Amino acid sequence: SYVLTQPPSVSVAPGETARITCAGNNIGSISVHWYQQRPGQAPLLVMFYDTTRPSGIPERFSGSNSENTATLTISWVEAGDEADYFCQVWDNSGDHPVFGGGTKLSVL
Amino acid sequence: QVQVQESGPGLVKPSETLSLTCTVSGASIRDYDWSWIRQPPGKGLEWIAYIGYTGITNYNPSLESRVTISRDTSKNQFSLQLRSVTAADTAVYYCARDHGSSTSKWFDPWGQGTLVTVSS
Numbered sequence: 001s002y003v004l005t006q007p008p009s010v011s012v013a014p015g016e017t018a019r020i021t022c023a024g025n026n027i028g029s030i031s032v033h034w035y036q037q038r039p040g041q042a043p044l045l046v047m048f049y050d051t052t053r054p055s056g057i058p059e060r061f062s063g064s065n066s067e068n069t070a071t072l073t074i075s076w077v078e079a080g081d082e083a084d085y086f087c088q089v090w091d092n093s094g095d096h097p098v099f100g101g102g103t104k105l106s107v108l
Numbered sequence: 109q110v111q112v113q114e115s116g117p118g119l120v121k122p123s124e125t126l127s128l129t130c131t132v133s134g135a136s137i138r139d140y141d142w143s144w145i146r147q148p149p150g151k152g153l154e155w156i157a158y159i160g161y162t163g164i165t166n167y168n169p170s171l172e173s174r175v176t177i178s179r180d181t182s183k184n185q186f187s188l189q190l191r192s193v194t195a196a197d198t199a200v201y202y203c204a205r206d207h208g209s210s211t212s213k214w215f216d217p218w219g220q221g222t223l224v225t226v227s228s
Contacts, residue, residue, distance in 0.1 A: 001169075033214035035153075042202060043153065045216035054216065086153055090212045096168055097143075097213055099153040 002091040004100035011106040018074040020103045022087030025068065030089050032070040034063060037102075038083045046085075047072060074105070082107045110134040112142075112203045114222040120197075121228050126190040130203030130219060137161070137184055141206035143215060144177060144188045146199040154199075158206060159186050193226045200224075 005023040012018045022032060032050050035043035046057050050065040060075045074081055087100040116128035130142065137159075144156040157177040158166045165177050171190070179186040190197060200223050204215035 031208075031212040033212075035215075042218040042221050043215075044218070045214060048207070048214045048216075049212070088153075088214065090208075092211055094169065095166065096158075097155045097215075099155070101152045 001094050002089065002098050004087055004089065004098055006085075006087060006100040006103045008101070009104045009106060011108055012077050013108045014077055014079060016077055018077050018081070018105055020072045020074075020085050020105065022070040022072075022100050023068055024070075024089065027068055027070050027089065028066045030092070032063070032065050033088045034072045035086045035088065036081075036083045037086065043086065077105075077107055079107050081105060110140075110205055110217060112205065112217060112219040114201060114203050114219045116201075116222060116224070118223060118225060120193055120224060120226050122194055122226055123192055126188070126193050126197060126201075126224055126226075128188045128201055128203075128222065128224070130186050130188075132184050132186070132205075135205070136181075137179055137186055138181055141213075142179075142186050143204050143206050145202045145204060145215065145218075147202070147221070148196075148199045156190075156201075157188065195226050198224065198226045 034047040036046045037043045047063040051063045062073045064071045084102045086102045091098045111133045113131045120126045141160045143158045159177045174191045176189045200221040202221045204218040
């Protein structure tokens with residue numbers, strides 16, 4: 001099964017830029033999707049097809065995907081961005097979705 | 109807009125069957141694909157099963173022997189059954205709408221989730 005690796009935590013100060021990575025073997029060749037999960041809430045889609053923001057997601061959120069790493073970038077971080085972030089891909093060999101372990105974004 | 113809502117017992121005894129229902133509003137389940145996903149307390153997300161708009165199903169290989177996903181188009185609901193549960197099946201269970209193609213899917217929206225505890 002395809003394995004996605006995320007750092008357990010990322011910390012940034014308000015106004016700075018947070019970069020949350022998702023590593024996988026040749027992940028640049030497949031599409032990556034990202035979810036934000038605030039404490040006690042359900043996951044919320046914040047990025048799909050690597051770089052596409054759903055309606056209602058601020059432009060501060062952007063994505064990239066190349067070679068072995070996909071990245072969710074949050075510019076001008078706000079306190080409300082503090083959450084767990086999960087990446088997700090489709091494992092074509094297993095014909096099912098796979099999630100990364102999640103990264104806790106802390107806003108200092 | 110599409111909304112999904114999980115319902116079912118919050119407590120299930122070991123070795124018994126967990127049964128949950130997802131009620132969909134704002135769309136017909138016959139028009140889209142749908143999934144069940146779970147999250148053990150303090151842990152990550154695990155996809156469980158999918159039912160397509162045609163009724164076709166697909167399961168996580170690690171759970172396939174114990175899981176059944178089904179639908180009731182007259183009630184616009186789809187359901188999950190997980191048999192022979194253990195404490196390891198304790199989790200928040202989410203239902204969600206699938207998007208994308210057969211080679212890349214994502215999930216949106218998600219229900220609020222329902223906590224199912226397996227305990228005697």
